[in-house]
Amino acid sequence: MAPRGDPAASAGAASRRATRLVDIASALGLHVSTVSRVLNGDTSMSIRPETAARVLAEARSQGYRPNALARALKRDRTGAIAFVIPMLRNPIWIRLQGGALQRAAERGYVVMIMDEPTDEPRLPADYSYLVKESRADGLLLATALRPAAARPAPVRADGAGWPLVPHVYVNRRGPDSGNDVVMDEAGAMALFVDHVATLGHRCLLVVDGPQEVDTVHRRVTAVRRHARARGIAVTVRHAPATEEGGFDVVRMLLRAGQFPTACGVGSLNQLFGVLAALREGGVSVPDEASVVSFDEDQCLGFLDVPVTSVCMPLAQLGGAAVDALIARIEGTDAGQPAHRDVMVGEPMFLVPRASVAAPPATTKGTR
Amino acid sequence: MAPRGDPAASAGAASRRATRLVDIASALGLHVSTVSRVLNGDTSMSIRPETAARVLAEARSQGYRPNALARALKRDRTGAIAFVIPMLRNPIWIRLQGGALQRAAERGYVVMIMDEPTDEPRLPADYSYLVKESRADGLLLATALRPAAARPAPVRADGAGWPLVPHVYVNRRGPDSGNDVVMDEAGAMALFVDHVATLGHRCLLVVDGPQEVDTVHRRVTAVRRHARARGIAVTVRHAPATEEGGFDVVRMLLRAGQFPTACGVGSLNQLFGVLAALREGGVSVPDEASVVSFDEDQCLGFLDVPVTSVCMPLAQLGGAAVDALIARIEGTDAGQPAHRDVMVGEPMFLVPRASVAAPPATTKGTR
DNA sequence: CTTGGTTAGGCAAAGGTTTGCGTACTGGTG
DNA sequence: CACCAGTACGCAAACCTTTGCCTAACCAAG
Numbered sequence: 001m002a003p004r005g006d007p008a009a010s011a012g013a014a015s016r017r018a019t020r021l022v023d024i025a026s027a028l029g030l031h032v033s034t035v036s037r038v039l040n041g042d043t044s045m046s047i048r049p050e051t052a053a054r055v056l057a058e059a060r061s062q063g064y065r066p067n068a069l070a071r072a073l074k075r076d077r078t079g080a081i082a083f084v085i086p087m088l089r090n091p092i093w094i095r096l097q098g099g100a101l102q103r104a105a106e107r108g109y110v111v112m113i114m115d116e117p118t119d120e121p122r123l124p125a126d127y128s129y130l131v132k133e134s135r136a137d138g139l140l141l142a143t144a145l146r147p148a149a150a151r152p153a154p155v156r157a158d159g160a161g162w163p164l165v166p167h168v169y170v171n172r173r174g175p176d177s178g179n180d181v182v183m184d185e186a187g188a189m190a191l192f193v194d195h196v197a198t199l200g201h202r203c204l205l206v207v208d209g210p211q212e213v214d215t216v217h218r219r220v221t222a223v224r225r226h227a228r229a230r231g232i233a234v235t236v237r238h239a240p241a242t243e244e245g246g247f248d249v250v251r252m253l254l255r256a257g258q259f260p261t262a263c264g265v266g267s268l269n270q271l272f273g274v275l276a277a278l279r280e281g282g283v284s285v286p287d288e289a290s291v292v293s294f295d296e297d298q299c300l301g302f303l304d305v306p307v308t309s310v311c312m313p314l315a316q317l318g319g320a321a322v323d324a325l326i327a328r329i330e331g332t333d334a335g336q337p338a339h340r341d342v343m344v345g346e347p348m349f350l351v352p353r354a355s356v357a358a359p360p361a362t363t364k365g366t367r
Numbered sequence: 368m369a370p371r372g373d374p375a376a377s378a379g380a381a382s383r384r385a386t387r388l389v390d391i392a393s394a395l396g397l398h399v400s401t402v403s404r405v406l407n408g409d410t411s412m413s414i415r416p417e418t419a420a421r422v423l424a425e426a427r428s429q430g431y432r433p434n435a436l437a438r439a440l441k442r443d444r445t446g447a448i449a450f451v452i453p454m455l456r457n458p459i460w461i462r463l464q465g466g467a468l469q470r471a472a473e474r475g476y477v478v479m480i481m482d483e484p485t486d487e488p489r490l491p492a493d494y495s496y497l498v499k500e501s502r503a504d505g506l507l508l509a510t511a512l513r514p515a516a517a518r519p520a521p522v523r524a525d526g527a528g529w530p531l532v533p534h535v536y537v538n539r540r541g542p543d544s545g546n547d548v549v550m551d552e553a554g555a556m557a558l559f560v561d562h563v564a565t566l567g568h569r570c571l572l573v574v575d576g577p578q579e580v581d582t583v584h585r586r587v588t589a590v591r592r593h594a595r596a597r598g599i600a601v602t603v604r605h606a607p608a609t610e611e612g613g614f615d616v617v618r619m620l621l622r623a624g625q626f627p628t629a630c631g632v633g634s635l636n637q638l639f640g641v642l643a644a645l646r647e648g649g650v651s652v653p654d655e656a657s658v659v660s661f662d663e664d665q666c667l668g669f670l671d672v673p674v675t676s677v678c679m680p681l682a683q684l685g686g687a688a689v690d691a692l693i694a695r696i697e698g699t700d701a702g703q704p705a706h707r708d709v710m711v712g713e714p715m716f717l718v719p720r721a722s723v724a725a726p727p728a729t730t731k732g733t734r
Numbered sequence: 735c736t737t738g739g740t741t742a743g744g745c746a747a748a749g750g751t752t753t754g755c756g757t758a759c760t761g762g763t764g
Numbered sequence: 765c766a767c768c769a770g771t772a773c774g775c776a777a778a779c780c781t782t783t784g785c786c787t788a789a790c791c792a793a794g
Contacts, residue, residue: 018499032750074753094461101480101482110497114468134434134435268666269666399744401743404783412742413743434781436780436781439749440779442749501750
């Protein structure tokens, strides 16, 4: 057992341990249950206002903090949620995480962050132990894994009989899951396509991450559909979400003479590579090629050529995910079978900068 | 890994709750204490190997996971640490956080992340409630607050008598604290100064964050000292750690004709601003001005002019901080009074790119 | 046959809260 | 005076583990 007694130690006569319910109770000649009820505002029991006031005063003066462990043990609820998130360089994850953290704090939950290693990916079920061990009440899964591989595991975590581990997928959507909180990627893509199409571009390139990533998948299908509806050709290239990934794709296309007049780029890291390749290839932006980033970041405004972007509501996404998970945990969403996806759409807009212009008159289509 | 066994049980009353020690014990006709001891490898008690094997088998087959709450309550140790970190855009925080997360996982701790709001800063003592409520065993403080304001509070959290809340400051150093884990900023500055000095620069500018930030303070004093030792002039400018911050400083200096031949920039965000201002001012890098970033990031290699940087061991810093905190929590560091700062120095190096060259022959000193 | 030492494991008390139920007291009514 | 209904609180179980101490069985030695 921990050396909690240890009365003769330093710190003089002051108690070395945290104040407990019983400390308050005995100081007031009351019973712990009474103190507990007062502190929890339990109205089902009649307690003299004067007594309640004394309890409150004593609790404050002793600096009482309820022991979260004991409370969680009794109540079967920890007040913590686990957030499985890949520690990628891309700052979108920070914004997502920040939004989730803030909302969780507002809702009175603490957040435990679990790193999702990208090299050796784990199944989300690997994190359900956190719920089983009562370390958390639910899982927020911002995993980088594609949903097909990630999906089945955590829903029925441990074979038959185990109840659902409350969980929500963030920024990933699976068919019929009803456990997802996503952004309106299709709307974002429409913003992009419309923006360049209005200027006269008729042939687009989209450089994005691996197609196993669900956001990527939804983006490219959306952009294909929307472009077809407007009679615009689209080339899609998947590459690792790194500078090299973007660089290699564009260099290859340039050498093959297949680079179109406008290009959308899925991530900030890839964008740097794309811009570098265009520079290397002597293609000037925006005169010869327009570029749009699907990640907004303040630094885009300070680049060589400031880059137009589509700004997605990432912090809102994080907050909405927390809300959805808490609803699931607390049963506020009225029962398990009524799964329902959440789409956060609102502030989503185009940030126009200098990297987009009308296509060059000389060139029709690809270069 | 999921126990597919449990064949007959699933048909009947599938247990809706997690397996407990008593479930294993009763299934085997043993007592919970015996099961507990086997599972914890308690060698002080003699238990027949066969019995131990049966316990292990049953525990595995039932998918037993110890309830972290009950265990923590009994042992007075949660196995969790709280990480107070500002959610800044600067990717250094991600690398720091990643290193901490990984090391904590290796040491069997989970990490709770608390956002430190930058606008309305809190005292670290505001987070000590996490320890008092037994949600965490200690605090990792990567607060953005300057140490002077942040220091006194958490050490004696709640007035006299409250024992020390185990805590470690990350990347912040206070006088005589002995609770800090920092990087060798002076070494990094020496790398920078030596690099440009060797090429012939005699007058340097350093653009960094607010001087209240401890790293900034340590960097500028180090660069001043080291430059003086080499007979080199140094101008230091503090600005917000944003693109605008860097931009404004350089534009001002340029207009005043006081921009020297070489410049070090404290953060990636500021760097974008600095480069933009130089571009605007028609100063070519590196022909007319050399630029070094004190943040390494892969994107630096793909910029207009690839930027030389000093690479700091951020992940190691995070890991070392976790180690230091755990040592404090577990008392491995042999007693409270022996506080000791930890400096992580090792992999620290200069990443040479294209943004540094000899100073222009025409210009001597500032422009 | 008793004593003494192992071996193998059981008993029960924490650890701090929550909560269903029980009870002593008080004031009013018949 | 007996009774009833509140009022104001106390009692103790439960949540799940851990751990100091105890005990029953067994075997060998005296």
